[in-house]
Amino acid sequence: MATRLRLLRLLRSDAVALAAAACLVVVVLVALFGPMAVGDAAGGINLRNRNAPPFEFTRPWLYWLGSDSLGRSILARIVVAARTTLGIALASVAAALLVGGAVGLVAGLSRGRTGEYILRGVDVIMSFPSLLLALIVLYVLGPAPSNIVIVLGVTRLPVYVRTARAEVLEIRERAFVAAAQVMGAGPVHIALRHVLPLVLPTLLIIGALDFAYVMLAESALSFLGIGVQPPDITWGLMVAEGRAYLTAAWWLAFWPGLAIMMTALAANLLAMWFRIANDPSLRGSLKARVAGNG
Amino acid sequence: MTRFMLGRALHSLVALLALVVLVFFLARLTGDPTNLFLPMDASLAERQAFAERHGFDEPLLVQFWSYLVDLAHLDFGMSLFQARPAIEPVLGAFPVTLRLALVTMVLALTLSVVIGSVAAYGPGGLFDRIASLLSILGASTPDFWIAIVGILFFSVSLGILPTSGTGTGWHWIMPVGVLLLRPLGLLTQVVRAAMIGVLNSAYVKTARAKGASPRRVIFVHGVRNAMLSVITVAGDQAAALINGAVIVETVFGWPGIGNLMINAIKQRDFAVLQASILVTALAIFVMNLLIDIAYSRLDPRIRAG
Numbered sequence: 001m002a003t004r005l006r007l008l009r010l011l012r013s014d015a016v017a018l019a020a021a022a023c024l025v026v027v028v029l030v031a032l033f034g035p036m037a038v039g040d041a042a043g044g045i046n047l048r049n050r051n052a053p054p055f056e057f058t059r060p061w062l063y064w065l066g067s068d069s070l071g072r073s074i075l076a077r078i079v080v081a082a083r084t085t086l087g088i089a090l091a092s093v094a095a096a097l098l099v100g101g102a103v104g105l106v107a108g109l110s111r112g113r114t115g116e117y118i119l120r121g122v123d124v125i126m127s128f129p130s131l132l133l134a135l136i137v138l139y140v141l142g143p144a145p146s147n148i149v150i151v152l153g154v155t156r157l158p159v160y161v162r163t164a165r166a167e168v169l170e171i172r173e174r175a176f177v178a179a180a181q182v183m184g185a186g187p188v189h190i191a192l193r194h195v196l197p198l199v200l201p202t203l204l205i206i207g208a209l210d211f212a213y214v215m216l217a218e219s220a221l222s223f224l225g226i227g228v229q230p231p232d233i234t235w236g237l238m239v240a241e242g243r244a245y246l247t248a249a250w251w252l253a254f255w256p257g258l259a260i261m262m263t264a265l266a267a268n269l270l271a272m273w274f275r276i277a278n279d280p281s282l283r284g285s286l287k288a289r290v291a292g293n294g
Numbered sequence: 295m296t297r298f299m300l301g302r303a304l305h306s307l308v309a310l311l312a313l314v315v316l317v318f319f320l321a322r323l324t325g326d327p328t329n330l331f332l333p334m335d336a337s338l339a340e341r342q343a344f345a346e347r348h349g350f351d352e353p354l355l356v357q358f359w360s361y362l363v364d365l366a367h368l369d370f371g372m373s374l375f376q377a378r379p380a381i382e383p384v385l386g387a388f389p390v391t392l393r394l395a396l397v398t399m400v401l402a403l404t405l406s407v408v409i410g411s412v413a414a415y416g417p418g419g420l421f422d423r424i425a426s427l428l429s430i431l432g433a434s435t436p437d438f439w440i441a442i443v444g445i446l447f448f449s450v451s452l453g454i455l456p457t458s459g460t461g462t463g464w465h466w467i468m469p470v471g472v473l474l475l476r477p478l479g480l481l482t483q484v485v486r487a488a489m490i491g492v493l494n495s496a497y498v499k500t501a502r503a504k505g506a507s508p509r510r511v512i513f514v515h516g517v518r519n520a521m522l523s524v525i526t527v528a529g530d531q532a533a534a535l536i537n538g539a540v541i542v543e544t545v546f547g548w549p550g551i552g553n554l555m556i557n558a559i560k561q562r563d564f565a566v567l568q569a570s571i572l573v574t575a576l577a578i579f580v581m582n583l584l585i586d587i588a589y590s591r592l593d594p595r596i597r598a599g
Contacts, residue, residue: 120305128575128578129534130533132536132571134535135540135555135559136365136559136567139559140320148383168407212434216436219438219439220436220437223436224540224541224556239436239442240438245444246442246445247449254443255437255444256441257436257439258439261435261439264434265434268434
């Protein structure tokens, strides 16, 4: 609890990190409650307001960012798409973290050749452009949201496997693991009770860093037309749909892309700040800056 | 040294083989090309003849074996849609992507070494903070979106850059700029971090104490040692660069390997897909080998070990 308070105090004194955190909170709140607030405006066809340019404040507030050729409010669509976009990214990271962490744990604890084989398998995934892997797999399985989560999860797997394995290799040589072994603890018990709690924080930080990356990857898939399919919408899909109207209605592609960028930027900034704040050798510089500012 | 290189090469070769197997079977799971290639009202006999001609009626394992045998004779099969050997469009498209990737990588390496070094020389300073923020911004921007915004601004509004195609030097500016974004941001961060480590080391302090100028310290003593981590990351960026190339080639209409692969998947043109993936993987394989060699040249400890 004390550490959490200290982290909050550090956060409050760093303007950039604070702004990033606020931005993320807003995005998450929008994803959670926004769709209820805008009602069915995202799908509602309204030909009187079609192709409305942005910043016409005489129209209802839902149209302040403009509307598409069917008169659907861009703002409402961005709000609804936020839920799908964030949901897929979050689920993918969670899946990669769980499976990758477990595989890495096994690879690190096994004494035989298993670890070696797992690492080779991971190398195959890493040596291949992830977007193409996703393209092929999505053509096989079909572009359902659950399949997109699987594909994105698989392409991010190597990071977690390698990190977990490297950490485990170091931890398993420590005295307390030997002590547990001497006292008769089984391998499963040692893995879950003694090794996992030490590996998990590192994996969680990587997961935070990965979130923005996965969101961008999902957007790229949707943009290429093999990600989420209409009538579901994500920000990437909105950019793809808006591309056809680029010269006539620039706002269709512009706003959703900006939403992707702002969210990714906020996530990256916060993850970087968090890494510094959690690293005792770097935290000094953060505190020094606080003192300098204060 | 030779043994070390051979071991690495063998590992990569196994990975390459696994990839060939994976792509072959995954591609065949995507569906029957007969339905896509023949008209809807094609008779059963016509379908049968088509499948026989291209060997789709054989069991998968038999198909795979004959694919491997052909591959050993450097025969990559025939393209279904273009009625010519599959390797021809691949060899036509590959140099386009290679040139794009090379120009981007050289620019990214040069710029990141300069920016990262200067940032590392005064960590926490104004230049460092601006550079850090910009590199994070580069990593956060969706490449397809910035490509579209670029077209909107430079082509539609200002009318100074072409929207798509290849040809003049003007055609290169936007694709390279978009592709550059991510590797540049990442490499700048890596150079900066490595450089800070190097500048704090004893030998650099010695050099400074002996009166070496800041420029000499950075570019003679620093860069050579910071390059180690840069080269490793640059290698990982090779595969990522192909990701970017798929997007950039799609948006800007470049006839490169990324564009070819997307079309091959959409048309179920297995032979072209397999050939293009094999060539791409081979290129990445060769590059990783070159990186290993460069690495062992820079770090004598690896040669010994």
